[in-house]
Amino acid sequence: xxxxxxxPPDLILQEGANSTLRCNFSDSVNNLQxxxxxxxxxxxxxxxxxxxxxxxxxxxxxxxxxxRYSLLYISSSQTTDSGVYFCAQxxxxxLVFGKGTKLTVNP
Amino acid sequence: xxxxxxxPSHQVTQMGQEVILRCVPISNHLYFYWxxxxxxxxxxxLVSFYNNEISEKSxxxxxxxxxxxxxxxxxTLKIRSTKLEDSAMYFCASTHSEKxxxxxxxxxxxxxx
Numbered sequence: 001x002x003x004x005x006x007x008p009p010d011l012i013l014q015e016g017a018n019s020t021l022r023c024n025f026s027d028s029v030n031n032l033q034x035x036x037x038x039x040x041x042x043x044x045x046x047x048x049x050x051x052x053x054x055x056x057x058x059x060x061x062x063x064x065x066x067x068r069y070s071l072l073y074i075s076s077s078q079t080t081d082s083g084v085y086f087c088a089q090x091x092x093x094x095l096v097f098g099k100g101t102k103l104t105v106n107p
Numbered sequence: 108x109x110x111x112x113x114x115p116s117h118q119v120t121q122m123g124q125e126v127i128l129r130c131v132p133i134s135n136h137l138y139f140y141w142x143x144x145x146x147x148x149x150x151x152x153l154v155s156f157y158n159n160e161i162s163e164k165s166x167x168x169x170x171x172x173x174x175x176x177x178x179x180x181x182x183t184l185k186i187r188s189t190k191l192e193d194s195a196m197y198f199c200a201s202t203h204s205e206k207x208x209x210x211x212x213x214x215x216x217x218x219x220x
Binding site for chain 1: 211
């Protein structure tokens with residue numbers, strides 16, 4: 001089945017720092033999504049990015065489908081960026097999630 | 108922007124009781140999903156639903172679970188005879204005919220006592 005691996009598992013930053021989160025996926029059929037799970041448990045959709053690069057404010061994502069990885073960049077991090085970031089790869093019917101990267105941004 | 112709506116946000120139920128979790132998908136969407144996240148773990152697929160029938164289900168989705176689209180707007184997940192290990196966050200998602208991306212609701216936190 002589809003395998004999704006995320007790194008690092010934990011990341012602690014000072015406010016204002018930049019970071020890069022990585023997602024490796026196993027399947028060549030790729031419908032990749034990035035999510036942010038906030039402290040209340042809500043899953044916020046950040047990007048749908050099967051290939052290429054997208055930007056939304058301080059966040060951007062790049063997926064290189066041929067090499068089966070995706071990167072999420074967070075610039076000038078803020079305390080509100082804290083939470084768990086999940087990537088998920090879509091197969092025929094379902095999304096398969098990675099275990100997430102827990103990000104803590106300290107003031 | 109249209110949203111997937113889930114109710115209730117938190118449900119507390121005694122073990123052995125039946126519970127129904129409700130979802131209102133985005134109105135023009137055709138594919139519907141339920142996912143589960145046990146506290147501290149990753150999000151896991153439960154079931155997908157299209158054209159009034161289950162299109163795929165995971166090993167987790169056993170006879171204890173059922174899904175229904177009782178009318179044109181609601182999509183429900185029923186758990187019969189709940190167990191302690193059913194305690195989790197349950198997410199509903201929907202997509203239009205393109206299937207991707209999936210749009211998620213805010214989740215229902217289910218606590219079994």
